[in-house]
Amino acid sequence: MRRLATLVRRPWVVLIALTIGLHACDSRSKGEQHYWAGHAYQEQGMKANALREYRSAVAAGVDSPAAYYALGALYGEKGEHGKAIAVYRELLAHWPEESRAQELLAARYVAAGQPAAAVSLYRTLLDQGGDPAALLGRLGDAQSLSGDLQSAAQSYGDLLVLRPDSSRARYQLARIYEAEGRAEPAIAAYVELLARKTYARQAALELANLLIERDRRGGELGSPRAEGWWRQQGLVGEEAVQKAEELLAERPDAVADLWGLGKLLFWQGRYQEALTCVAKLAETTPDDFRVHFFLSKLHGLLGEEEAAREAFAQYQRQEQRAKVAARVQTERDVLLKQLSGEIP
Template identity: 25%
Template sequence: MRLMAGPRLVALGVLFVAASASSAQKPSGAVPSEVQKGVQALEQGRFSEAEEYLSKALAAKPNLPEVRANLGLAYYVDHKYSDAVVAFREALRQQPSLSTAQTFLPLSLAALDECNEAIPGLRREFPNYPDVKLRRVIGLSLERCLSETGQPADASDILQKLVAQYSDDLDVLYEAGQFYGKLSSEMYLRLMKVAPDSARGYQVMGQVAASDGNWQRAVEAFRQAIRKDPTLPGVHLNLAVQLLLHSPDPEAWKEALENLNAEQKLSPADSDVYFEMGEAYRKHGQTQEAMASFREALRLRPGMVEARLGLAKALREQGMKEEAVNVLEPARKTDPDNAAVHFLLAQLYHDLGRASEAEAEVAAFQRLQPSSP
């Protein structure tokens, strides 16, 4: 069962973040024209303009922590999480008590899957954050990070608090259902009771069918969810994955790409979308498009081993073997027990005449194979 990616989880709060911009912290005293224009653009949801104006103001006068926090907020809602982290950190260096930066720095880190750094701030902000809608986003980000860092008991505790505070919220119930893993769980049943004919309900049915190996039923449920709500995050990706994995129709990959493009518009910072695009293109001979998609996935999530494997395969197909090695070697450090990484590295080293390194990778690959009974 495919879980929602980090950036998408955080993106659930974008509408509420935009609302928080109306109370964005403004520097006291004389405010340059660029700052006024930037704050106005931020309040009106024109984030690229806000970034431009606020950056100009900070270039002229760097020591404006409130302005830098507003720039970070614009970056965050514009899915530029790495830039947001830089802005919020500098704002906090200049003014450690700045509330906007204290809240959105850990959210930005969580969106980048930097969960170990994000968790302390998310723990601090979640219990008593005054805006209930943004508190929900903080809680969902905290739950995901706790799950991803191997703290299931703490993640379950956060989910219980979220369900208690947002008992009829479909996204909270969906995440709880994902966490507990099967339709018979209390959270799935509650979701189906709250909205049995909802897009989320059909999405859940599809994911349960997929986990049971019934891909045809999963595809139909995901299509029904899309008919109910074509803007529902995640469901286009769910459908595309099932089509790419299972459909015998030779044209199914084109329908999958259509859904991946739709998902990309809904979740532009979701690295899984670009990875699936890359695999679809690569397996159907469109190597340039595949490489572009894999590179975007890695820009969003540099530690994504699957995207490094896909890009390295595409580069090898194009004869770009040195670059393929450079792309893939970091994956060996990130995931040393990944047999596919060692196998492909062995092939690449062999291609390049690096015999001793190839032999070492073959040995690593063989060590990871299950022993015969």
């Protein structure tokens, strides 16, 4: 009776026993029994037990890739990328035509910080007739992480030919243009993304930073604009400001959007409007020393010398506090590692 009561309270015990029993009746190997036990455990959310059974299935030489896929996926969930890589490589040693395993292996290489190995696999998959619409973006990501920006740009560009609506590919391409110092195509790509809901926020922020940095390098930042200057810029700034204002209306206290709009207004020379935006940012994040530096710059441009000095003094105080906090955190991390034996 006691055993029966236990089974009633734990119906998953019955389910797992039945699952193993049913598949054991006609299984061709002990490995399959372990696989189905792992599958049953996983269905009940018992991942540690599932992991143990999948490992046993692979060790027993199960004659099916399913156990390898399941084991690799669980290792991936745990962030044990090296173990997942080993599992997928063993799978491919037995079933070399498994393109899905190649894709998963490439993804694990990227996660493990080995993007060059992923590049090789993605190229192989494309050569084997894999879907370029699905693979080119991943290839571009791996190439970018490998530092091969030129090849990454080519991959993203090829993907945009196949899928012109891919906002992610356009965003990554814009970032590459920016990294290479190609401001004009980067600006054009960011402006196009302003109309795409998925990447509009990131595009507005990146565009603000890019425009300000371009003017800073040219010595024009904060200087009066010549007549007709805005006509020469087209609608770049106006579109970006409009999008930033729309995004901010959705989330009035969003720090990233306040930064983006403040920078864009500053770039346009609309210092009073920028000051209003950055003052709100200072209320939202009073400990961010960068905000106070921005405030001091705006007050100075508006001729408000006393306010500029106060904001700059606040910037210096907050920056010093941030440095002290960073040093304390570093010392605390070192102490914890020493106590845990990670470092002598």
